[in-house]
Amino acid sequence: xxxxxxxAHISPIYLAIVGFVIGILGGFFGVGGSFIxxxxxxxxxxxxxxxxxxxxxxxxGKSVVAARRHRALGNxxxxxxxxxxxxxxxxxxxxxxxxxxLKRAGNVNLVVSIVSIVVYVSIAIFMxxxxxxxxxxxxxxxxxxxVKGGKSKKDYSAFGPVTRAIQKVKIxxxxxxxxxxxxxxxxxxxxxxxxxxGLFSGFLGGxxxxxxxxxxxxxxxxxxxxxxxxxxxxxIISASYGTxxxxxxxxVDILIALVMHTGAVIGAQIGVIATQYxxxxxxxxxxxxxxxxxxxxxxxxxxxxHKL
Amino acid sequence: MKKGTAKTVRVFAIELALYTVLVVIYFFLVLHLxxxxxxxxxxxxxxxxxxIAILLIIGQAILLESLTTFLMRLIRGxxx
Numbered sequence: 001x002x003x004x005x006x007x008a009h010i011s012p013i014y015l016a017i018v019g020f021v022i023g024i025l026g027g028f029f030g031v032g033g034s035f036i037x038x039x040x041x042x043x044x045x046x047x048x049x050x051x052x053x054x055x056x057x058x059x060x061g062k063s064v065v066a067a068r069r070h071r072a073l074g075n076x077x078x079x080x081x082x083x084x085x086x087x088x089x090x091x092x093x094x095x096x097x098x099x100x101x102l103k104r105a106g107n108v109n110l111v112v113s114i115v116s117i118v119v120y121v122s123i124a125i126f127m128x129x130x131x132x133x134x135x136x137x138x139x140x141x142x143x144x145x146x147v148k149g150g151k152s153k154k155d156y157s158a159f160g161p162v163t164r165a166i167q168k169v170k171i172x173x174x175x176x177x178x179x180x181x182x183x184x185x186x187x188x189x190x191x192x193x194x195x196x197x198g199l200f201s202g203f204l205g206g207x208x209x210x211x212x213x214x215x216x217x218x219x220x221x222x223x224x225x226x227x228x229x230x231x232x233x234x235x236i237i238s239a240s241y242g243t244x245x246x247x248x249x250x251x252v253d254i255l256i257a258l259v260m261h262t263g264a265v266i267g268a269q270i271g272v273i274a275t276q277y278x279x280x281x282x283x284x285x286x287x288x289x290x291x292x293x294x295x296x297x298x299x300x301x302x303x304x305x306h307k308l
Numbered sequence: 309m310k311k312g313t314a315k316t317v318r319v320f321a322i323e324l325a326l327y328t329v330l331v332v333i334y335f336f337l338v339l340h341l342x343x344x345x346x347x348x349x350x351x352x353x354x355x356x357x358x359x360i361a362i363l364l365i366i367g368q369a370i371l372l373e374s375l376t377t378f379l380m381r382l383i384r385g386x387x388x
Contacts, residue, residue: 004347012335057365064369240362247350247358254346254361255339258368262331265372266324 006054006253010044015256019058019263026264027066027271029287030228031209032059032235035120035294037260038204042301046256048109049099052204053251057243059235061257062264067232069272075229077179080222081237083187084212084230087194088201088238095202096245113298116204120291120298123210130218131285133158138281157281163221180222180230193219194234201242209235210291217284224280323379330375 001012018040022033034055041051070076102108134157157163171186197212209231216227246252275283349357 004343005350016331057361060362061365061369064366065373068373240366243362243365244358247361248354250350250354252358252361254357254364255343257361257365258339259335261365261368262334262372265369265376266327269373269376 001259003253003255005255006046006050008045008050008253008256010046010256012259014044015259016263019062019260020267021263022058022260023062023066023264023267023269024271024274025267025290026059026062026209026232027069027268028228028274029209029271029283029290030066030070030213030231031287031290032056032063032201032239034059034204034208035116035210035291036297038116039294039297039301041256043297046253048112049103049246049249049251050253052099052112053243053246053249054253054256056201056239056246057252057254057257058260058264059239060243061261062268063232063235063239065265066268066272067229067236069269070229070232070275073229073272073276075225075275076233077177077222077226077230078233079175080177080180080190080220081230081233083175083190084194084197084234085237087191088198088208088212088234089241091195091198091200092202092238092242093198093245095199095204096242096249098203099251100249112204113302117295117298119200119204120210120295123214124288124291124295127214127284128288130158131281131288134281135285157217159218160221163218166219167221177222180220180226182221185220190220198238201238202245210294214284214287217280224283225275228275228283319380319383322383323376326379326383327376331372 002009018037022037025031025033025036032055034052037055037058038048038051041055042048046054067076099108099112102111137158166189167182167185169186169189171188173187174184175187175190176182176184193212193215197208197215199208200211201208212234213227213231216222216231217224222230243252247254278286346357346360349360
């Protein structure tokens with residue numbers, strides 16, 4: 001199928017399958033799936049700037065579907081999501097401007113590839129360490145009879161002491177997040193987490209859930225299930241802004257995004273339902289291979305010289 | 309395979325088949341017709357294109373989610 005806006009020839013079946021896979025991941029992990037979608041679009045022959053912008057548009061649609069389902073399950077903190085959207089938009093604009101600078105300098109593909117590899121591998125290593133440690137601690141607690149069976153949205157993290165120290169930082173104004181079980185946290189801390197997520201969103205594409213979902217759990221102390229649902233709600237707002245910004249700069253092929261999204265609709269719903277069967281640390285452990293797959297695809301495109 | 313799981317898989321397979329047929333029709337009717345118009349818009353009216361792009365993807369999300377929910381209810385009603 002020919003897509004006139006980007007001038008690319010891509011199979012619609014390939015796009016729908018990519019959308020389906022990313023939909024499952026998005027619904028389950030609360031991520032946009034850009035670490036898969038970006039490289040997958042690159043493999044199909046799109047330039048990085050088009051892959052970044054088009055992926056953002058596709059993420060808006062997929063997040064609408066997944067967030068509606070998560071809201072029905074009580075996994076969305078609207079107050080937290082609305083605050084985070086403000087910080088993310090600021091960061092996304094800075095990231096998009098950086099992409100424009102690199103486009104003008106003519107080395108956008110190389111720089112974005114190297115940055116994405118470093119970020120993806122770092123996240124995977126950290127989450128592997130944390131989730132395995134948490135699961136070991138939980139096993140020990142269970143053996144000592146401290147943890148009862150059953151599924152609860154409250155979860156534990158080996159990074160908990162650091163999270164609690166962050167929550168004790170009293171920089172006015174303080175915000176209460178009753179839905180997430182947080183009595184008081186500095187507004188600036190929420191905005192900082194969102195800004196960093198937005199920066200990566202604008203720079204590497206996608207909703208940057210691969211940064212923000214772990215940050216919400218480890219830095220802000222949000223339970224994993226709520227972090228997943230709230231992240232998706234927040235992504236709708238921030239990715240819409242990112243899509244508009246990239247579309248104005250000529251980086252969005254909306255026809256490709258629409259085709260990808262037809263597969264994502266089914267995948268996202270499967271992913272959301274699946275979250276009900278896993279505890280927080282197991283969701284985080286299962287998350288680990290995803291950024292590594294993204295990094296492997298980027299390395300492959302660099303080595304093979306595919307449009308770099 | 310348990311009886312309940314088999315039923316769920318069968319319902320999902322029917323839903324997927326119906327959904328695929330409807331989406332293919334959608335491709336040809338809507339995307340094919342919109343393609344050239346969006347291309348012109350992207351070249352000459354970038355801001356309008358950006359706004360319409362967001363409306364299109366959100367509109368499609370709501371439409372397709374409603375469609376899958378409707379299909380699921382319809383098929384469960386017939387086969388469950």
